[in-house]
Amino acid sequence: MTTCFVAFGGNLGDVAATFSAAADALAATPGVSLAARSRTYRTRPMGDAAAPAYLNAAVELDTQLTPEVLLTEMQRIENRFGRTREQHWGSRTLDLDLLAAGTRVVATPRLTLPHPLAWHRRFVLDPWCELSPEWTHPVLGETVRAMRERLLVRPLPVHADAEELRRRLSRREDVVVVEDSTAAAIRFVSEHSARGPRNVLVPSGAAGGRLADDVLTAALDDPQPLVSTDDERGGA
Structure with a gap:
């Protein structure tokens, strides 16, 4: 079994209800066991400042699936909840991102692990830190807690x-x-x-x-x- 972390995001429709249903769908996927779920956070939208605020969360799961197969299942769940991919960083009903699969380092045209943008995104790091603050990035050599704290310095x-x-x-x-x-x-x-x-x-x-x-x-x-x-x- 591999411990994986998945980020949830969305800003269209009843996002909280969508998150709950999507988490249930992940848990019902053969070979997947949902271990924990973070709180839901309200965050600022990227790209279009006039877009509705986002909600974000994260889940921890244990799985027998390979990262590539898990990604396919996640995309099926996104599609079930009306996800479209017409605009980069555009509004969406549900966005599921695979953040990490154990400490595997993957670099393929379809999948990069750990997620290449997670380290500078508070909307990812805050819920992830609830679940596993001591998970250590295999490339950066920093824990989730340390990555988050690095972004707290002002200016x-x-x-x-x-x-x-x-x-x-x-x-x-x-x-x-x-x-x-x-x-x-x-x-x-x-x-x-x-x-x-x-x-x-x-x-x-x-x-x-x-x-x-x-x-x-x-x-x-x-x-x-x-x-x-x-x-x-x-x-x-």
Whole structure:
């Protein structure tokens, strides 16, 4: 059995009810056992600031399925609840992301594990930290708790290798642009640069600025739990 973590997100319809039904559907999948479920959090939308607020949560499950097969089952559940993929970071009824499968490192055209964007997203890290704060990222070498705490510093230290983006970021009060990239919580680098821990590849020009803003929206958010009941901790 492999312990896996799955992130839930959505901002259309009765999202809380959708989360509950989707968790039940995961638990009913052959070879899957739901171990725990986080509280549900209200978070800021990425991309379209005028979009409805998101709800986010996470579940821990034990499974005999391979990560690829589990991903297929998750996508079937998304489709069942009306998920469409017409707009990147657009509004949706249900988004299920496989965050990790044990400590496996996977890099295929279809699946990357651990999830490559989780480390700078509070809407992922906050519910995940409830479930398994000491789970350690096999590439970064940091626990979920440490990844989350790195984003709590204000102003948040960031690094950018493009002068235009440095000027844009320096106008923000919630971040500080540092010259030493090793001291940065997030490093914004040219899309032609090598991938690396805490690197976010951004295009040049206005598109890079918008991407950096979206990344910082998720990193600087302060997700608010909607409930604190114990009945979600042992399954849905």
